Amino acid sequence: MDNWDEVRTAYQVARLGTVSGAAEVLGVHHATVIRHIDALEGRLGVKLFQRHARGYTATEAGQDLLQVAQTTDDQFSQLAGRLKGRGASVTGELTVTSLATFSPMLAPVLAAFREEHPELTVRYLTGDRLFRLEYGEAHVAIRAGSVPDQPDNVVQPFVRQALALYAADFYAERHGLPKDESEFGDHFFIGHDAETRAPFNMWLREHVPNDNIVYRTSDNRSMEDGVVAGAGIGFLPVKVAERYSNLTKVAGPRPEWSAPLWLVTHVDLHRTAKVQSFLTFLKAASKDWEV
């Protein structure tokens, strides 16, 4: 059964009883219909129809085919309806990926977006490895650093996340707070373990003696925990710091500390209503994240 179109033709003939009628419904010439039927019967070795002057009547075999193809037709119609609707509606899954750092900012946005579209399921992926849009792992990615230049990706600038230096009350009680940069040498800082190219980290390496960076973490979330615990002065997104009552802003936010963020989507999905709808929603929600 390796030609589904012939089955479809036979289905219409069985349904309508005439070759001409089937040809009209299918939008082809009646000769085509005859050839399809002949080919199908020849391949199966069974007569599907009895030919007579008034048309074609289905044999048992033809009636069997009629029933099967009937359900197939129904299912395909439903499928087509779903698929066509899907392009225009915001349903199904929306998969977003970013560095774990942005989770606190993104979570409320995703929650609110899902609230607006009850039929939507949100998947938010963060992890060590980069989830790849070109393999369909995510619809939208939020990336930091230099402009991603994957060929099939649609990249647009997002916000520059406002970063500032914070210290916990616990730290301030024991070490005081620096009045300005000149006193940084007398304080302890929290930084990245690796020499990342994150602007704030590069700034830290330049302006703070290495020995004063006493608490080093491998990811930004642990850095946050360090700051809150009073392990030292460290960089936090303003939006994150606002959630803690025991933090004092030491300096900033400054534009040069933050890296530009990028919204990345796969070209195939970029123009879908779902992705577009989310992008506009995200941009609106992120207006006050800016430095």
Place this chain on the structure above:
Amino acid sequence: MDNWDEVRTAYQVARLGTVSGAAEVLGVHHATVIRHIDALEGRLGVKLFQRHARGYTATEAGQDLLQVAQTTDDQFSQLAGRLKGRGASVTGELTVTSLATFSPMLAPVLAAFREEHPELTVRYLTGDRLFRLEYGEAHVAIRAGSVPDQPDNVVQPFVRQALALYAADFYAERHGLPKDESEFGDHFFIGHDAETRAPFNMWLREHVPNDNIVYRTSDNRSMEDGVVAGAGIGFLPVKVAERYSNLTKVAGPRPEWSAPLWLVTHVDLHRTAKVQSFLTFLKAASKDWEV
């Protein structure tokens, strides 16, 4: 969704994950597969796959299609199996039609045939109107009279049904029995009401005075009832008369009384195993019906 082959192509791509793999399975060039997918996506307005260098991964829409097409493929495979098998096996329906006269002879044959093929359903049609093979109303017809010459019918000679003249005991007691044809003028006969072309009826009109044909019926079955009830001397098939204990054979059987019977099948169904099987069975069973 008016091109089922494209759905089938998309199904294989979704299943295998690559265009090349799908092309190999489908036995077409991979360029064809790509064009099918593009056409389908274009028509639906939805991306079914995300293209990347390692192949195609199905989007949600593609996975939806995969599921639907999966079941379709299964059902078509099963259908193909049934259909191919049907040509070779004796299952489903067997529809036989004849004049009601032959019902007593045919019934035991049909019953025995069905016994041999438990999966078979027998439909035996008799009626005033002729059931037409070319419209698929029956697989096999038993016809009397001159050779049917419908173009699409396969006609082969059947038996000449042995007919004889019978009288019931009730009649014999009251009127005696004729020794030979010369005494027919002193007896009462049962005949057809209309001037049918049945040989026995034509013989009756020639050899028996019209006034002696006192019981006239419109169908052969009523004629049988008339003979059994002793309304007169009448023609009965030998096989039918054998079933009654109160009948005495008056004359015959004679070849000139019986019309040749024909086995007729439609050319499209003639070579199927089911029809062939029934024809041989019927011929074997009818050997002793002959004159």
Place this chain on the structure above:
DNA sequence: TACTTTATGTGAGAATTTGCACAGGACTGC
């Protein structure tokens, strides 16, 4: 009975579809 309508069936040209060849990109293993 002849005429109209509505079917199927078939050969030849037109149109679409398909296959081929080659290009280009990405991963793998040495």
Place this chain on the structure above:
DNA sequence: GCAGTCCTGTGCAAATTCTCACATAAAGTA
């Protein structure tokens, strides 16, 4: 780091498929 392999993608020629036109046959109708 580099060759080999396995993908997708596209222009062009070949092949198949489709359409058109006409023939034929049966059933309804005046």
